[in-house]
Amino acid sequence: MNELISAFFSYAFLTRALFAGVLIALCAALLGVSLVLKNYALIGDGLSHVGFGALAVAAAANLAPLTVAVPVVVAAAFLLLRLRGRGAIRGDSAIAIFSTSALALGVMVSSVCGMNTDISAYLFGSILSMSESDVILSAVLCGIVLVLYVVFYHKIFMVTFDESFARATGTHTGFYDTLLAVLTAVTVVLGMRLMGTLLISSLIIFPSLSAMRVCRRFGSVVTVSAVISVVCVVAGLAVSYLFSTPAGASVVAANVVVFAAFALTGAVLARRRSRALLAEDSENAERI
Amino acid sequence: MALISCRDVTMTYENTVALRDLTFTVESGDYLCVLGENGSGKSTLIKGLLGLKAPARGTIAFGDGLRRNEIGYLPQQTQIQREFPACVSEVVLSGCLNRGGLPFYTRADRARAAEVLEKLELSGLARRSYRELSGGQQQRVLLARALCATHKLLLLDEPVSGLDPVASAHMYELLARLNREEGITIIMVSHDVHGALESANRILHLHTKMLYFGPAEDYFRTELGRRFLGDERHE
Incomplete structure (x- = not known):
């Protein structure tokens, strides 16, 4: 264990991966709660494919990958939301069209x-992928995501829970939808290098779904999914280092284990709660 | 001046007219029940009142110092909400967010939410999870949230759809009490005529155009009112 900890701090690439991974996991988990509850979970997946296309083009043109991918994916997020809103092409189909065409473009x-090694690392993620400038960019952007999330937390809750009420009381729901999509786009692009394009959306979906098995308040769902997400990234990276497994896949595996544990706990708790309610009920009945 | 005055309001979607030449007023303290079949323009009227859709012609004006973000709206429940992990106090507090521009809750907001919970007999449920409540309780929570957003006007969209008769009766009782004791103006869109009519003092019957607008007692004497009520009874 001690060896593992010292490895994480003595190898610069591991420290970088860990630092950026934790930040990205945190952002992904926070945003994921709203996205999952609003049935927008697939947006993360669609955006990551667009990101792959952008990275491939950037690599071919010899440009810095993230500086190309971030604006392209943010633009894609805007477009996706507009398509959804218009209803010209139904939500899921719009995402599918986007993600497959971007993937196709990237592959072509x-x-x-x-095909260079960079591209395959983008697909499946790599613990070696984070350069120093990537880490700095991740830290800055994740910082912005976190601050915006905290500032708008109550508004985000309101809009997630009930869009029509929010709109009726004068909240610009379109603004918050766009904010969510843009923040997601940034998080997806940053996380893609470490997790891989094919797996990054799990970082958004899994922690909040796990938390929802057990938690019953919005606040606790957000907190617990953030903790789960960070723990799974750390565990996944440790496994990846120890057994030389791909980083993204290891993190997803950790998430699967946690999800199973939470689903089980949730089922047991629900059973116990309904039993308690029944007991209370029969007690009341006896009294009458 | 009336709380709300609609003059010659016509509302359209791309190429269909949803509402035609609607003129009516709502005074402070009124309990207005909006009746009509599906597709008669009720939802369109709600959108118009909430300012979500501008009338193609005519005007909707607010008086008595009512601001647009002071309408306590109770929308129909969505599937997302029924399974939403949130506790009752989180939901109710979110009704306070329209007051002031801050994205945070002030102490006054929290006090108001607590007071509303008390008034609607929900204090005991404040820490409970919304998705574990019965349909009637959920609807009361949403009513509490609407009351956090307003002192003046509640706008209710089918508030008893999906509720059992006991829960419906309880809901109507609450609304009547809020109208009578707090002087809150109520506009309710409903299919369920009988329960709704017990306490409403004005009726607006829509069928794209306005078929009836006036006092509730008179409505029952019209041919239209008798037929609509009769239809409902046979269902």
Whole structure:
């Protein structure tokens, strides 16, 4: 254990992966709660594929990957929301069209220019992927995501719980939808390098779903999913380092284990609660 | 001046007219029940009153110092809400967010939420999870949230749909009490005529255009009122 801890702090690439991973996991978990509850979970998946396309093009053109991918994916997020709102193409289909065409473009560009290791690392994630400038960019952007989330927390709750009430009382729901989509886009692009394009959406979906098995308040769902997310990233990276498994897959595996544990706990708790309610009920009946 | 005055309001969607030449007023303290079949323009009227959709012609004006964000709206429940992990106090407090521009709750907001919970006999449920409540309790929680947003006007969209008769009766009782004791103006859109009519003092019957607007007692004497009530009874 001690060896593992010292490894994390003595290898610069591990420290970087851990630092960025924790920040990204935190953002993904917070945003994930709203996205899952609003049935927007697939947006993360769609955006990550768009991100892959952008990265492939950036690599082919020899540009800095993140500086290309962030604006492209943010623009895609805007477009996706607009398509959903218009209802011209139904939500899920719009996302599917976006993600597959971006993926296709990425694969074509990278095969024409020769598939390099970078691209396959983008698909499945790599613990080695974070450069120093990536980490700085991640830290800054994650900081912005976290601050905005905390500031607008109550508004985000209101809009997630009931969009029509929020709109009726003068809240610009469109603004908060866009905010969520943009923050998600940024988080997805940052996390893609570590987790892989194909797996990053699990970082958004899993922790909040696990938390919802057990928690019954919005506040606790948000807190617990943040904790789960961070713990799973740390555990996944440790496994990845120890057994040389891909980073993204290891983090997802950790999330699957946690989800199973929480689902089980949730079922047991629900059973106990309904039994308690029944007992209370029969007590009341006896009294009458 | 009336609390709400609609003059010659016509509202359209791309190429259909949803409401035509609607003129009516709501005074402070009124209990207005809006009747009509599906597709008669009731939901469109709600959108108009909430300012979510502008009338194609005519005007909707607010008086008595009512501001647009002071309407306590009780929308129909969605599937997302029924399974939403949130506790009752979180939901009710969110009704306070329209007051002041701050994205935080002040002490006054918390006090108001507690007071409303007390008034609607929900204090015991404040820490409970919304998704574990019965339909009637959930609806009362949403009413509490609406009351946090307003002192003046409640706008209710089918407030008893999906509730059993006992819960419906309880809901109507609460609304009547709020109207009578607190002087809160109520506009209710409903299918359920009988329960609604017990306490309403004005009726607005829509069928794209206005079929009836006036005192509730007179409505029962019209051919229209008798037919509509009769239809309901046979169902």
